[in-house]
């Protein structure tokens with residue numbers, strides 16, 4: 001029998017006591033792992049949020065949302081102001097309009113349905129009171145933009161199913177037609193249609209997966225401005241800020257510069273509440289990691305302290321009959337390591353199972369109060385609609401923090417455990433070295 | 445040959461300085477069987493612990509076979525204890541979770557005895573002190589006081605030490621058992637030329653040894 005087997009044998013000397021120590025240690029290790037997983041998942045989510053909310057700021061005339069509402073369109077001066085605001089790296093301007101039957105030879109691919117009927121009824125009742133209401137006809141949305149990709153609903157480049165894109169900064173009588181509208185009117189690349197009394201050529205067909213968007217027409221901004229007789233007018237601007245950190249300050253600067261004439265919103269700002277509450281959870285879990293690590297260390301130190309104290313005489317005897325300090329230290333270190341290793345393995349296995357539910361309950365309990373980012377927007381045309389779609393998507397995303405146990409997290413849990421185990425073994429080593437062998441001659 | 449010269453030992457306690465040994469000088473020849481007697485608190489155990497390098501004197505020197513043991517490093521003192529000294533304690537002091545056999549083998553391990561012949565040697569030692577086969581596999585708690593003390597003597601003899609230091613080896617035993625243990629030690633000193641220093645309260649036992657030292661308040665009064 002050597003030092004190693006003696007150490008291991010001693011660790012199992014009183015199964016109840018060792019069992020209690022192992023269990024307590026295992027629980028603290030499981031907590032460490034769970035907290036690390038929760039923290040990792042929340043931090044990933046924060047990064048995701050920051051990345052998806054990006055650097056975009058939406059600017060629309062006050063009182064206007066999508067193609068609805070009142071107020072004045074943005075002027076060229078205002079657009080110039082936006083462009084010259086500090087940290088704004090680029091802007092996309094959009095002007096939306098709706099073509100009625102007299103404006104075009106196209107037939108809308110939209111079914112009015114209950115929702116559309118309601119809008120059409122309120123539209124007509126305000127304009128023509130007392131007269132017989134004509135049967136409502138769906139209109140065709142026209143979007144003039146300086147960047148066709150801003151129509152894409154998911155933030156990526158606009159997907160063309162055929163043809164080629166248009167020069168959005170040009171003045172050509174060209175258009176991209178939504179796939180639904182195109183099939184309704186048998187349009188393909190190279191076809192022409194009439195809009196505002198002019199003949200427009202179809203340059204390409206696009207598809208966004210959004211039926212409303214796919215029932216519209218996209219043309220260069222200038223073209224729409226000219227065709228609708230609204231030179232220089234713009235219904236919404238998307239400003240891109242150089243870095244995400246500057247978004248909130250830029251929003252503030254724009255609000256001052258446009259002095260209430262425009263509604264300025266950014267996903268980043270709206271997400272800030274979610275981010276800060278997630279950050280709160282991240283901080284909480286970090287404190288949890290520290291706390292459970294400290295608890296684990298304390299358990300082992302205390303347990304080993306008691307073990308050494310209880311066996312002072314035994315240590316003294318070993319030294320008296322010629323056991324070197326090195327052998328005594330080795331034996332007690334191995335004893336401590338045996339307990340910590342069993343505890344750590346149990347704890348890590350336990351942690352793998354509880355970390356998932358733990359993360360979910362941690363996040364959902366503190367998120368239930370802050371998921372107000374979700375909005376229910378009416379399907380407006382153009383950029384406004386896309387932004388609102390993004391917002392509501394954001395709202396659901398926040399609650400979907402998925403607990404994932406990455407190898408890195410597992411490794412750091414093992415690292416922390418190892419550190420505690422070493423500490424838990426160094427303590428008995430230090431304690432045993434202080435036992436004087438002469439004490440064995442003292443009667444108890 | 446063991447020579448003690450002008451050894452004093454002072455303990456610092458919260459209540460002040462305690463002088464346990466005062467200017468002790470004595471010498472014991474190789475193969476001698478000597479006893480130390482004295483009242484409780486006279487310093488017997490303190491002297492024995494200094495002879496066995498369990499503790500160092502405050503002043504003075506202990507020379508054992510030409511080596512001044514109180515000047516050795518901690519590691520060398522450990523080796524000295526492992527190879528030259530066999531301890532026998534009043535409380536037996538066997539390791540509780542090791543069997544009688546394992547307790548003896550532990551001493552053999554510390555003495556550097558080859559691993560593959562430790563078991564045979566331990567069995568032989570235990571048989572020589574009268575511990576039978578089934579008792580060898582028991583833990584100390586399953587042995588009587590007399591049996592435990594026999595095991596502890598077997599452990600003390602493990603590395604064929606030149607000196608056996610025994611602190612009241614019969615103190616916890618009835619007189620008949622105590623006598624048997626004493627006879628066992630006595631035979632050893634005769635057969636193996638082992639020097640034995642035994643601390644005892646029993647004047648009858650002391651009378652059977654070659655020489656008796658009497659300690660009184662930390663001083664040697666008779667030689």
Ligand SMILES: Nc1ncnc2c1ncn2[C@@H]1O[C@H](COP(=O)(O)OP(=O)(O)OP(=O)(O)O)[C@@H](O)[C@H]1O
Nearest residue numbers: 455456457462464483484485486487488489490491
């Ligand atoms: N570690 C210590 N710290 C303080 N005082 C001590 C220490 N060891 C011994 N003493 C004191 O030294 C004196 C001698 O003690 P020692 O144990 O040598 O006596 P003893 O002769 O063995 O007594 P007993 O017959 O009761 O075993 C006593 O007064 C004791 O209190």
Ligand SMILES: [Mg+2]
Nearest residue numbers: 488489490611
């Ligand atoms: Mg004593």
